[in-house]
Amino acid sequence: MMLFRPVCESDLPAVMRLAGRAGVGMTSLPHDEQRLQARIQRSVDTFAGRLPRSQQGFLFVLEDPETAQVVGISAIEVAVGLNEPFYNFRIQRSVRASRELGIYKNLELLTISYDHTGHSELCTLFLDPEYQKNRNGLFLSKARFLFIATFRELFSAHLFAEMRGVLGDDGKSPFWDALGHHFFDIPFVDADRLTGSGAKTFIAELMPSYPIYVSLLPEDAQAVIGKVHPRTAPARAILEKEGFSYRGSVDIFDAGPVLEAETDQIRAIRDSRRVALDANFSLPTVPTLVANTQFEHFRAILVVPDEQGTMPGLDQTQLDALQVSANDPVRLVTLQPEESAT
Numbered sequence: 001m002m003l004f005r006p007v008c009e010s011d012l013p014a015v016m017r018l019a020g021r022a023g024v025g026m027t028s029l030p031h032d033e034q035r036l037q038a039r040i041q042r043s044v045d046t047f048a049g050r051l052p053r054s055q056q057g058f059l060f061v062l063e064d065p066e067t068a069q070v071v072g073i074s075a076i077e078v079a080v081g082l083n084e085p086f087y088n089f090r091i092q093r094s095v096r097a098s099r100e101l102g103i104y105k106n107l108e109l110l111t112i113s114y115d116h117t118g119h120s121e122l123c124t125l126f127l128d129p130e131y132q133k134n135r136n137g138l139f140l141s142k143a144r145f146l147f148i149a150t151f152r153e154l155f156s157a158h159l160f161a162e163m164r165g166v167l168g169d170d171g172k173s174p175f176w177d178a179l180g181h182h183f184f185d186i187p188f189v190d191a192d193r194l195t196g197s198g199a200k201t202f203i204a205e206l207m208p209s210y211p212i213y214v215s216l217l218p219e220d221a222q223a224v225i226g227k228v229h230p231r232t233a234p235a236r237a238i239l240e241k242e243g244f245s246y247r248g249s250v251d252i253f254d255a256g257p258v259l260e261a262e263t264d265q266i267r268a269i270r271d272s273r274r275v276a277l278d279a280n281f282s283l284p285t286v287p288t289l290v291a292n293t294q295f296e297h298f299r300a301i302l303v304v305p306d307e308q309g310t311m312p313g314l315d316q317t318q319l320d321a322l323q324v325s326a327n328d329p330v331r332l333v334t335l336q337p338e339e340s341a342t
Contacts, residue, residue: 002136003321004143004291004300006047007040007059007073014070015040015061018126023171023231026164027192028075028124046078047296054082056154058147060298062127062140065321071131072140075124076147078154081117087203088113088162088258091225091248092211109211110179115249120148120263122161125235135287135302138335141238143300145268146291146331150298152263159263160249161239164232165256166224175255178221183207191253207252225255232256241337242267272333277314277326285311287335292322299323302335 007015012033019031030036043059045051056079062072080086090113096105122144127137148155167173167188176188183206184191214222226246228236239259243266249258264270274293275281283290283303288311291300299322305311314322324330 001065001301001318001321002071002131002134002139003063003065004060004139005063006296006298007043007061009040009044011061011070012037012040015073018070018073018128021128022126026124026126029073029126030193032193043075053079059124060144060147062131062136064131072127072136073124074122074126074140074144076144076155077121077123079118079156080121081114081119085114085203086116087207087252088116088249089252089255090115091214091250094211108214110214110250111211112207112209112252113249116158116160116258118156119158119160120155122159122239135304135335137234138238139289139300139302141235142242142268142333142335143289143291145242145266146272146289146300146333147298148263149269149272149333150274150291150293150331151295152269155263157263158260159244159266160258160260161235161244162251162258163236163256164229165251165254166227166229167254173254174218174220174224176253178217179212180207180253188253203252221255226250226257228256267337268333272331274329274331277319277324277328277330281313283311283313283332284334285309288332289335290314290318290322290330290332292324293329293331294323297323 015036016033019029019036022029040059042057046056046058058076060074061070063070089110092109092111094107094109096107097103125141127140165173165175171189173188180191236259244259244261246257247260250256285305287302287304289300290303292298301318301321303318319325322330
């Protein structure tokens, strides 16, 4: 059994270890102790109700209770762009035609956009490679949906996730080298570090405000627009199966795709159920996410059928992990969209 819970101050060493394994390009998980400490504190303050909506962000960890080791991390930003602008490139189409020459050109443009201002964001998803098994990645990503469903009033009607774009083995970004580098004159890793620290004013100061024709970029840069880093491909697939889609927005640095969905139409939110742990309680006979309905002490676990394919009720160890007892409410949803109770 693995446990999904809010981060706490004592998790800092473990989060640092995860950040060290995440590598370049994961802006929201920098390998920087001071910044990670501040990120953890912001989550603690959010749960404690000490921050305005514009600064709120929830950070969760995946813990192996047998070893008390934190092995994964994921997060939700409540409303981006209210304090600092949140930038993306929006891919737009432009038609150029000459009747005299018989030429018709359908061109793509990159235009600076603020479309996601005020929207809630899924971010900071990383799982220790040694634990990338037993559905842990699915659990770490989707447990956030039970939190959103339980405290729906905190989040926007539109949810998005900015996916890590394609990088070379040397940590360089073909898109950045072709475009951003010419305006900022700094390596990709430095730009990534600056945005991760919250220093985003330089983007508005230096990035061109006029549209950029995609066809003028080198072919290797064009090829990565809207594509994800190989390590991020499983995370993209998870979200797309829940109802997210790519709608033409990309990261301004590495051109990774932005996946979007209407919050109430996300499968794991829409189909989740709040039930009581009473005599009528039962679980579907498929892997199922179960969470308590507490705020500061939110907990979630993944319950799977036994070797005979039957689903027993929650045992005492699972109840203790969820910090619930008889007649308490829980929220549950099947792990996969195609799975249903049998």
